[in-house]
Amino acid sequence: MAKQQTFADKAAKAAMMKGSKCPACGEIFQPILMVTSEKSSQSGSWKFNERRVQVCKCNEKKVYS
Numbered sequence: 100m101a102k103q104q105t106f107a108d109k110a111a112k113a114a115m116m117k118g119s120k121c122p123a124c125g126e127i128f129q130p131i132l133m134v135t136s137e138k139s140s141q142s143g144s145w146k147f148n149e150r151r152v153q154v155c156k157c158n159e160k161k162v163y164s
């Protein structure tokens with residue numbers, strides 16, 4: 100069982116490395132790291148959030164705007 104899980108993990112990782120295709124436009128997703136800053140209303144200090152976003156033709160305009 101443990102071996103099966105390891106294989107599944109590897110397969111999943113390999114698929115991530117290759118990039119998955121968007122079912123809507125057929126483009127390969129481009130994984131980008133988006134950093135957004137947010138000011139805490141309570142402490143007044145900035146905090147940064149890192150988010151991985153998969154970009155394809157469907158959402159590139161939204162992401163890069």
Ligand SMILES: [Zn+2]
Pocket residue numbers: 121122123124125126155156157158
């Ligand atoms: Zn798409």
